[in-house]
Amino acid sequence: MTDSLDTRAAAATPVRVAREIRGLSDRAIAWIFVAPTIFLLLAINIFPLIWTIRLSFTNFKANRNRDLEWVGLRNYERILGDSDIWLNMQATAHFLFWTIFFQVLIGFTLAYLINKKFKGNDLWTTIIVLPMMLSPAVVGNFWKFLYQPQIGLFNYVIAFFTGKEPSSFEMLGSVNLAPWSIVIVDTWMWTPFVMLICLAGLRSIPDYIYEAAEVDRASKLRQFFTITIPMVLPFLMLAVLFRGIENFKMFDLVVQLTGGGPGSITELTSINLKREAFEKWRTGYASAYAIILFVTVFGLASIYVKALNKVKER
Amino acid sequence: MSNFFTGLLRLKRGPWEMLATILIGLGVVMLMQPFALWLYTYSFVVTLAGTVMFIIVSHFKE
Numbered sequence: 001m002t003d004s005l006d007t008r009a010a011a012a013t014p015v016r017v018a019r020e021i022r023g024l025s026d027r028a029i030a031w032i033f034v035a036p037t038i039f040l041l042l043a044i045n046i047f048p049l050i051w052t053i054r055l056s057f058t059n060f061k062a063n064r065n066r067d068l069e070w071v072g073l074r075n076y077e078r079i080l081g082d083s084d085i086w087l088n089m090q091a092t093a094h095f096l097f098w099t100i101f102f103q104v105l106i107g108f109t110l111a112y113l114i115n116k117k118f119k120g121n122d123l124w125t126t127i128i129v130l131p132m133m134l135s136p137a138v139v140g141n142f143w144k145f146l147y148q149p150q151i152g153l154f155n156y157v158i159a160f161f162t163g164k165e166p167s168s169f170e171m172l173g174s175v176n177l178a179p180w181s182i183v184i185v186d187t188w189m190w191t192p193f194v195m196l197i198c199l200a201g202l203r204s205i206p207d208y209i210y211e212a213a214e215v216d217r218a219s220k221l222r223q224f225f226t227i228t229i230p231m232v233l234p235f236l237m238l239a240v241l242f243r244g245i246e247n248f249k250m251f252d253l254v255v256q257l258t259g260g261g262p263g264s265i266t267e268l269t270s271i272n273l274k275r276e277a278f279e280k281w282r283t284g285y286a287s288a289y290a291i292i293l294f295v296t297v298f299g300l301a302s303i304y305v306k307a308l309n310k311v312k313e314r
Numbered sequence: 315m316s317n318f319f320t321g322l323l324r325l326k327r328g329p330w331e332m333l334a335t336i337l338i339g340l341g342v343v344m345l346m347q348p349f350a351l352w353l354y355t356y357s358f359v360v361t362l363a364g365t366v367m368f369i370i371v372s373h374f375k376e
Binding site: 081 | 331334335338339341342345346347348351354355356357358361362364365368369372
């Protein structure tokens with residue numbers, strides 16, 4: 001008679017080890033497995049967070065060896081009363097609003113088109129999704145070349161359609177155009193992500209709903225506004241929240257493209273925060289700044305989780 | 315609308331989560347609007363209140 005796998009495993013376990021394991025409850029064994037993860041989480045996430053909260057109430061400077069001085073809420077008061085940081089927030093808002101607007105508009109349109117069955121459907125999906133797979137540093141670098149006024153392809157394409165001289169405008173050097181240049185690049189890179197989420201939403205709509213609408217003689221436009229849009233809306237909301245949270249923290253792509261310039265017109269909050277923390281070395285002040293951004297992102301993430309649960313319930 | 319207020323009074327999760335979500339959204343808008351500095355100044359308090367409220371009310375019964 002052949003022994004089962006667990007019987008053989010039990011027989012192969014040394015008696016001393018088997019006795020020790022038998023002495024532990026299921027709960028204790030579960031804790032042994034979970035403990036390393038919890039420890040890492042506490043060490044890497046929770047401890048630095050608590051430390052940052054503590055530092056945000058002090059005037060600590062990481063490059064000076066001196067005692068901490070408790071300043072209470074002064075750092076928060078200064079940040080929330082600083083009109084320069086307010087301008088950085090507005091630059092972030094401009095970037096957030098327009099990237100989300102274009103990404104949702106183009107992403108949904110692409111998903112709607114891709115959802116129609118046609119020859120080469122899968123190939124087109126792969127091609128569209130490619131920019132999303134590139135590193136932001138690489139994307140930033142090659143768009144910098146594309147935006148070059150002398151040799152950049154972008155200027156030549158614009159010049160072709162508008163009749164202007166290619167070197168007559170500078171996307172990254174102009175105060176008016178630089179905010180739009182980062183919007184264009186982020187839209188190019190992340191529209192496929194929104195498209196994929198919308199595509200998942202579109203494919204989750206059962207065909208029988210459309211068939212019932214056909215029977216009721218509902219027009220295509222009516223079907224679009226009363227079936228497609230309401231059914232895809234939770235997915236769209238998810239995409240908006242996800243992109244919102246990601247773009248609120250945007251750093252790498254913009255640093256590669258403009259470095260926050262010209263002046264500070266494209267200096268998003270995360271770039272400004274890095275300057276306060278690692279160029280001016282105002283660690284306490286930067287900690288308070290980070291906590292303000294953290295609470296905002298945490299609040300948005302809470303809404304995101306709620307929206308995600310709603311999508312799951314469907 | 316009356317259901318919403320009844321839910322609030324009976325400490326139901328849905329309406330309270332809705333209220334917390336509105337506060338968080340309002341706080342984010344206040345943080346980034348270009349119209350008034352005082353709105354920006356009070357944005358953090360509003361967002362923090364919304365976020366803390368969200369954490370608490372997500373433990374309420376459905």
